[in-house]
Amino acid sequence: MYTETLLDIAMRHSEAIILKAQKGDNQAFNKLVALWYKRIYNLALKYFSGHDMAMEATQRTFISVHKGLPKLRDTERFRSWIYRIAVNVCHEEERKLKRQAISIDGVPEKGKVTIQLATYGPEKSLQQQELSSLLLEALKEINQEQRMVVIMKEYEGMKFREIAEVLDISENTVKSRMYYGLSALRKILETRNITKEVYYEL
Amino acid sequence: MNYKVDESTLMAYLYNELGAAEREEVERQLLEDPQAQAQLEEFVKVRTLLGKLEDEEPATPLIMNSPQEKTIIRRLVPWLGVAASVCLLLLAGYATDFRATSQNGQLILGFGEAEPKIEALDQEQVMPLIDQALTRQREQYSQQLTGLQTALENKIVDNKATPTEVRYTQPAPALDEQALQAYLVGYQQQNMQQMAQLLQTNTQIQREELQTFLAEYHQFLEERRLQDLQLIEAGFQAMQDNVNQQKSETEEILANIITSVNSTNY
Incomplete structure (x- = not known):
């Protein structure tokens, strides 16, 4: 569940930094990167379920942000703007992955492209690590549009209205994707027996 | 009225994005629709599990x-x-x-510089040296024997020249087997001493080499240790600088927040 942190508050009040970065202040841009790095990385990490792809998408997102920032007119919409860039980058990278996965005879081969799942530090217990890996795998299995909505809602704490703005779709479509995304996840988690009490207690 | 909670409304209710009146209406309908109620409970469970997936700190x-x-x-x-x-x-x-x-x-x-190699002598290399020493000794011994033989022959010639009565009145020369045996024992002892000396010298050289190597290795380890310490110190310094920079940035962000909050209040 999403919980607002001090960093999130700072992100919401970073207009001065955005304005400076727009004028070409590299130090301000670096601060902007520092503020948003973790959020974009985690969005991509949950989308791809792998560190390398997440880093690639994060890097590309910030390059696009740097390119497009001077053209951003409404700095108050920076949050939805940066998320839109990140979402587009993630979708592009996903398409690239799928192209690579298609074999010479044009038949997609399951598992041809292997994504290394995220690894966790010793601070997490084995059960927590196992659950995190299982949840990432479950997320990876659902439809990519539903997956992105679930991630933005569950982990980025965005309102349905904000998600609709980022994805440029109606609010009802967002809710519908959320509904079917959660339903698909429920089935996957049940199939893998992840709905055990032991996981709820972690 | 047979009202069914649709997908969108259920999602808005699940994520607490409904107004008070709508919320009450949905709750009322859920009481009449056990299927929707069960589905909602399932979604809550899925959300609880999804909440276990925490944010990761980027590794790099x-x-x-x-x-x-x-x-x-x-x-x-x-x-x-x-x-x-x-x-x-x-x-x-x-x-x-x-x-x-x-x-x-x-x-x-x-x-360091490649030192001339003093190789340890093995059995095969020692044997020719011993052979050489023995040959040299044998030559000396042979020369001495030749000298003795010459002297003996001269003596015989003298004896022959001497009248018989005079010859038998004088004592016989003292060259016998016992003296020869003693002479050979002396040579053997000398050879053994030389061999022992050779082996001792060899051992001494090897010991000195080993001591030199150990001294150099110790010096190398000491230098490595000092270099490592310097690296660690530099690392700590860089970490300290980084922390200071982050601290100043955090302070700046907090100042921005406080300014924003204050301006909002006024």
């Missing part, structure tokens, strides 16, 4: 020092580490005059 820093260059420094960071290690190794090798040479099919690693 994303540094964009000069965005104009569009340089992907992040990709270089692991290679920079490798390059730094290689440079450090080369520098250490240069400082310690590290050598790696191949000789007789053997790889020889060492430090």
Whole structure:
């Protein structure tokens, strides 16, 4: 569940930094990167379920942000703007992955492209690590549009209205994707027996 | 009224994005629709599980020092580490005059100038030396014997020249087997002493070599230790600088927040 942190508050009040970065202040841009790095990385990490792809998408997102920032007119919409860039980058990278996965005879081969799942530090217990890996795998299995909505809602704490703005779709479509995304996840988690009490207690 | 909670409304209710009146209406309808109620409970469970997936701290820093260059420094960071290690190794090798040479099919690693090799003598190499020494001794012995034989022959000639009565009145010469045996024993002892001396010298040389090697290795380890300590100190210093920078940035952000909050209040 999403919980607002001090960093999130700072992100919401970073207009001065955005304005400076727009004028070409590299130090301000670096601060902007520092503020948003973790959020974009985690969005991509949950989308791809792998560190390398997440880093690639994060890097590309910030390059696009740097390119497009001077053209951003409404700095108050920076949050939805940066998320839109990140979402587009993630979708592009996903398409690239799928192209690579298609074999010479044009038949997609399951598992041809292997994504290394995220690894966790010793601070997490084995059960927590196992659950995190299982949840990432479950997320990876659902439809990519539903997956992105679930991630933005569950982990980025965005309102349905904000998600609709980022994805440029109606609010009802967002809710519908959320509904079917959660339903698909429920089935996957049940199939893998992840709905055990032991996981709820972690 | 047979009202059914639709997908969108259920989602809005699940994520608490309904107004008070709508919320009450949905709750009322859920009481009449056990299927929707069960589905809602399932979604709550799924959300609880999803909430167990926490944010991860990015493992590598994303540094964009000069965005104009569009340089992907992040990709270089692991290679920079490798390059730094290689440079450090080369520098250490240069400082310690590290050598790696191949000789007789053997790889020889060492430090400093290549010293003339004093090889340990094995049995096959010692044997010819002993043979040489024995041959030399044998030649000397042979020369001495020849000298003795000559002297003996001269004596015989003298004896023959001497009248018989005079010859038998004089005592016989003292050259007998006992003296020869003693002479040979003396030579054997001398040979053994030389062999013992040879082996002793060899052992002494090897001991000195080993001591020199140990001294050099100790010196190398000491230098390595000092270099490591310097590296660690530099690392701590860099970490301290980083922390200070982050601290000042955090303070600046907090100041921005406070300013924003204050301006909102007024």
